[in-house]
Amino acid sequence: MKLIHISDLHLGKRINEFSMLEDQRYILEQVVKICVEEHADALLLAGDIYDRPIPPTEAVMMLDWFFNALAAQKIKVCAVSGNHDSMERIAFGAGLMKQSGVYLSTVYDGSTQKVTLTDEFGEAQVYLLPFVRPSIVRRALGQEEIESYQDAVFAAVNHMDIDTKKRNILVAHQFVTGAGRCDSEDIVVGGVDNIDASIFEAFDYAALGHIHSPQNIKENVRYCGTLLKYSVSEAGQEKSVTVIEMGKKNDIVVRTIPLIPKHDLRAIHGSYMEVTARTFYQGTATDDYVQITLTDEEDIPDGMQKLRTIYPNLLGLSYDNLRTRTQQTIDFDNKIKQKSEKQLFEELYEKQNNQPMSIEQKQFVTELFTRLQEDKS
Numbered sequence: 001m002k003l004i005h006i007s008d009l010h011l012g013k014r015i016n017e018f019s020m021l022e023d024q025r026y027i028l029e030q031v032v033k034i035c036v037e038e039h040a041d042a043l044l045l046a047g048d049i050y051d052r053p054i055p056p057t058e059a060v061m062m063l064d065w066f067f068n069a070l071a072a073q074k075i076k077v078c079a080v081s082g083n084h085d086s087m088e089r090i091a092f093g094a095g096l097m098k099q100s101g102v103y104l105s106t107v108y109d110g111s112t113q114k115v116t117l118t119d120e121f122g123e124a125q126v127y128l129l130p131f132v133r134p135s136i137v138r139r140a141l142g143q144e145e146i147e148s149y150q151d152a153v154f155a156a157v158n159h160m161d162i163d164t165k166k167r168n169i170l171v172a173h174q175f176v177t178g179a180g181r182c183d184s185e186d187i188v189v190g191g192v193d194n195i196d197a198s199i200f201e202a203f204d205y206a207a208l209g210h211i212h213s214p215q216n217i218k219e220n221v222r223y224c225g226t227l228l229k230y231s232v233s234e235a236g237q238e239k240s241v242t243v244i245e246m247g248k249k250n251d252i253v254v255r256t257i258p259l260i261p262k263h264d265l266r267a268i269h270g271s272y273m274e275v276t277a278r279t280f281y282q283g284t285a286t287d288d289y290v291q292i293t294l295t296d297e298e299d300i301p302d303g304m305q306k307l308r309t310i311y312p313n314l315l316g317l318s319y320d321n322l323r324t325r326t327q328q329t330i331d332f333d334n335k336i337k338q339k340s341e342k343q344l345f346e347e348l349y350e351k352q353n354n355q356p357m358s359i360e361q362k363q364f365v366t367e368l369f370t371r372l373q374e375d376k377s
Helices: 021-036 057-072 087-091 094-100 134-142 151-156 303-307 328-337 343-351 359-377
Strands: 001-006 041-046 076-080 101-106 115-120 122-128 167-173 206-207 215-218 221-223 239-248 252-258 264-268 289-296 316-318
Touching: 001 021, 021 057, 041 167, 041 206, 041 221, 057 076, 057 094, 057 101, 076 115, 076 122, 076 167, 094 101, 101 122, 134 151, 134 206, 206 239, 343 359
Parallel strands: 001 041, 041 076, 076 101, 122 167, 167 206, 206 221, 264 289, 289 316
Antiparallel strands: 001 239, 115 122, 215 221, 239 252
């Protein structure tokens, strides 16, 4: 059995003022081609299908084309909603679409949809767990003790009634502790959305979404990453799709196939004279999405407009010089960003009261930040 793992399409996304729809269509055509050439049995799509809960019409039409292209090739789709998606909108039409081999996660009600795939080694169960928050699982299961994301996902998995003798695959969209993040992701300060990878021990493979950098958290617990680069922090990455080849129970091979974007996303560093010299950019893809950092000591008047005559898809312009390197506020900001909301609150309490918080007070603050994050989401 061969499965293709992708996630975080973010259809309809814009980077600065640039629409990514054309680039997304281009890369999805590659995904369909790979699925056909690999003779894939199913595509696992691990959430953040759209970039926002109410997507633009063009994004909806693109997803419709993508699912139809896969269904026409008899390739099953197993997809879940992510934190950027509306769980209800993704679930719309799920009952009808499964007749064409497109399986979408439903609104979480305490049960998790299961798709059965079959090959010469028997059945493989694919569980479709949409992005869940503690409040959603608490309400669905009627368990008031569910306070954290760890509690919520653990309870959801515990209610799946998994037959460990069979091959089991999970498609989910959550943040697992230890995963490396990118600037294009939604960051929850304090890590209240963290869950532990041990939750997934019952699965032969956990196809995860939410983190944009491809990486293994542990053996067969994997983030495949985005199909495209969505921030400058991803400029050095090679984007890919993940291929899972499953034989009998405990026989699994995971590999990747690189993707070639219509426009790459690059970071350029140098003086204005250097980056505008014909010898510097000649022969390069000047229509790539680029972030330029100039080393000139003085700002270039109308720098963005001038540079866009050469680099039309210029995302932003910054400076790396004596002035910017000596700004002390940068170090201060970085120190703040390295601390969680809980740590900052505890430091403030200790400075105001000349004593640290008690264990009970720390527990109360943890629960408070968890509930605030749920309300914000």
